[in-house]
Amino acid sequence: MKHIYILLLLLPVFLFSCRFLSSGKKGYDYCYNNGHGWYVARYGNDPVHVYVNGNGASLSPDGTRIAYTDEGASDHARRIGVFDLEAGKVSILDSGCHNCYGPVWSPDGSHLVYNAMIGKEWGIKCVDKDNKHPVELAVVSEDLLQATRDGGGFFSPTWSADGRKIAVQNLQGVYIFDLEGRMLRTIPFLQLDSAIQLSAQSSFFLTRKEDKLIFWGQEGVNDADAPAAVFVYDLALGKSQRISPKGYDCWRPTIVGDTVFCRGRHGNSLKENTYRMDMDGGHFKLAYRDRIDFSFAAR
Numbered sequence: 325m326k327h328i329y330i331l332l333l334l335l336p337v338f339l340f341s342c343r344f345l346s347s348g349k350k351g352y353d354y355c356y357n358n359g360h361g362w363y364v365a366r367y368g369n370d371p372v373h374v375y376v377n378g379n380g381a382s383l384s385p386d387g388t389r390i391a392y393t394d395e396g397a398s399d400h401a402r403r404i405g406v407f408d409l410e411a412g413k414v415s416i417l418d419s420g421c422h423n424c425y426g427p428v429w430s431p432d433g434s435h436l437v438y439n440a441m442i443g444k445e446w447g448i449k450c451v452d453k454d455n456k457h458p459v460e461l462a463v464v465s466e467d468l469l470q471a472t473r474d475g476g477g478f479f480s481p482t483w484s485a486d487g488r489k490i491a492v493q494n495l496q497g498v499y500i501f502d503l504e505g506r507m508l509r510t511i512p513f514l515q516l517d518s519a520i521q522l523s524a525q526s527s528f529f530l531t532r533k534e535d536k537l538i539f540w541g542q543e544g545v546n547d548a549d550a551p552a553a554v555f556v557y558d559l560a561l562g563k564s565q566r567i568s569p570k571g572y573d574c575w576r577p578t579i580v581g582d583t584v585f586c587r588g589r590h591g592n593s594l595k596e597n598t599y600r601m602d603m604d605g606g607h608f609k610l611a612y613r614d615r616i617d618f619s620f621a622a623r
Contacts, residue, residue, distance in 0.1 A: 355390060358615050361373055361374070374407065376405065378395045380393045385429055386433055403418075404427045418440075425439050431486070437483065438451075438481070443464075446478060448461045448463075448492050461481075462481075463478075478492040482528060484534060493527075519544070521550060529578075536558055555567065567603070568588070575587055576617065585618055598610075
């Protein structure tokens with residue numbers, strides 16, 4: 325009986341210690357840029373300034389690491405950096421790649437895909453978080469030259485929701501690859517909308533059901549000042565529809581569940597904010613003022 329009494333006395337201390345230890349290892353919920361640098365934050369808490377020598381920060385799904393384009397090399401090469409938010413240390417992945425940028429985490433946080441100069445063309449590479457197996461996924465080869473009918477490289481990789489496929493583009497079309505480097509599907513840009521101007525930075529996201537593509541471009545061919553907008557392309561119907569409203573400049577979307585976040589501005593304003601909307605364009609509203617390039621942990 326005495327032992328049971330002692331255990332009951334110690335139980336609250338044990339539970340408190342467990343909660344304390346687990347909360348200490350809790351990852352961050354999102355990261356963003358406000359023009360003065362990169363910040364990470366947990367909902368309901370003040371943001372924390374993160375000092376990395378680069379851009380394009382992407383928060384890991386568990387919220388414990390940031391992948392980014394490192395620009396701190398002495399030879400001015402762009403590399404893939406990962407900043408461990410708990411340890412405060414930077415690791416350079418795939419160090420053999422001397423011109424890599426734009427890392428994107430897989431949904432489970434086990435891998436990163438990124439743009440890489442492979443030979444004389446841009447391609448897409450993938451590396452595991454432990455930096456043991458960098459592989460080439462989308463590479464310009466003779467077979468792919470014939471399949472894509474274009475000599476340009478591949479850009480702007482994104483992951484499917486199940487983490488088994490990536491979507492890339494080469495200024496001529498969208499291509500879906502599996503993680504063995506096999507091309508599964510091709511959607512020529514002309515099928516999207518000939519009035520939409522696309523660039524190497526235009527990214528294409530497969531929706532969770534893989535029945536639609538969310539992407540961004542400029543409404544107006546050969547017009548450098550044309551406003552950017554977010555679109556949805558129905559793969560079954562073969563039709564594109566603008567989902568960001570007129571009067572707004574919106575670009576660089578990212579999908580969180582069934583919500584689309586995008587960087588943008590209203591009218592002639594130079595101030596950039598983050599907006600949110602449903603995948604059909606409904607419930608469009610300001611999400612974060614004066615904060616851009618958001619990346620969210622999986623929750």
